[in-house]
Amino acid sequence: MLDVSDIASGYGETQVLYGLSLKAEPGRVLAVLGRNGAGKSTTLKTIMGLLPLRGGTVSFEGRPISGRTPFDIARMGIAYVPETRDIFPSLTVKENLELAARRFPCPPGGWTMDRAIALFPRLGERLSNGGNELSGGEAQMLAIARALLMNPRLLILDEPTEGLAPIIVRLIHDKLAELKHQGLSMVLVEQNFGFATSLADDVVVVSKGQVVWRGTAAEIRADTEAQHKWLGV
């Protein structure tokens, strides 16, 4: 579904990714694990076209997306939930949601405003609040709901649990598990090993801009040596 092959990328003078390759399969959840600074977020930003590709190729559903703008990539069916959530502070919760909902056709059984609010009822109580008046958990719910309203075929999430209270982490986990159960393909970057491996089917571990381990979630949970070596778990 998503095929990232031998990509190089970075910020300005600093190269971060050195020939990183990974594949996301339809209907499955791929977790991208690794220590801080390994290049996980850089990988997602490069996939979304937010960072220029300096080498390698990225394709989505067989079509190349290398060199395309974030706008084109979003249109092709990839939704992105950034680490910083990036809720628009000048827009209300409702406007944040509508922005995504009005831009993409809703297929039969797809995500509507009502369904997104049913997934996160808390957002329903906050519709007229400003985007700058939300707690971290609410902002994360909104970022996920907003991405779903694009009715994407692939959802990529960057550290959805970062900075959240355990009870909210639990809630986000259950909602993402529900989405997985409904067959949504996802790429998940996480620091939280337990959270990631309980959701994921497949796992890649990134270190110094390359994939150093790949396998299934069950395999990484069993491989304490790899955990210790690459993740410091």
Add this chain to the structure above:
Amino acid sequence: MPIDPGFWVLQTLNALQLSMLLFLLSVGLTVIFGLMHFVNLAHGSLYALGAYVAATVAGLAGFGAGVVVAPLAVATLGAALYFLLIRRMRRAGPMAQVLVTFGLIFVAMDVTRMFWGDLPMGISVPAWLNGQLDFLGIEYPAYRILIIVLGLITLAALTLVLTRTQVGAMIRAGVDNDQMAACLGINVERMFFIVFVVGCALAGLAGAIAAPVLAISPDMGLQILIPTLIVIVIGGLGSLKGAIAGSLIFGFVQTFGAVLAPSLASILIYALLAAVLVLRPAGLFPTKG
């Protein structure tokens, strides 16, 4: 201090008139800056051009035609400017942008000299606008009332579009975070273009309606640039509320300063600017992004 109520009404109208002209100029410049992070110092030159086009067209086909054609002509020029320069310089950094658009000011000044000469031009308004209106007990030129009304209509229309419509939400999202807006499937490049062109049209409109009350001269664009920049810095870069507040503050401080404290008038607005920069460096109504 004068206690005559007529004095206050008169000066308030003068202040409003200046505020509305500044608003038409600053709103385009500030939204373009907020959205594109692009500093277009030649914005004032577009205003001057609007005045020249309006005067020329008015001479041929009447005042109304001039007011309609000037924004369209300036918008067309803005579109050309966008494709030839602005789009290519989006990532060139503020220093390069400032230098190039500052250079454009002088190009525009000499181009207007070539076409229209060095002498100030005039433009006459239709007879029905030439008279005086009785307003709250004072006589006030009808045309200046028209400037205030046009400014208020534009202000209301822009506020409505920006705060109540989907297009407005897209623009606000773009000002907050253009990259995330693009990730949600918003064609940010096209939005930049449209906002830039609309901003140019408003500058052209400002030039056209200011033409009858000011002398149209090649350097009028340069003269309006500093007040416009002061307005958007006081108000907060990128914010509509800021442009409204900044324009009103500038208009009133300048107008009342000139009559109440003539010796201080020329430094009053700069003192205010300095105070804002010290106390609220991001302006009075900064954008939240």
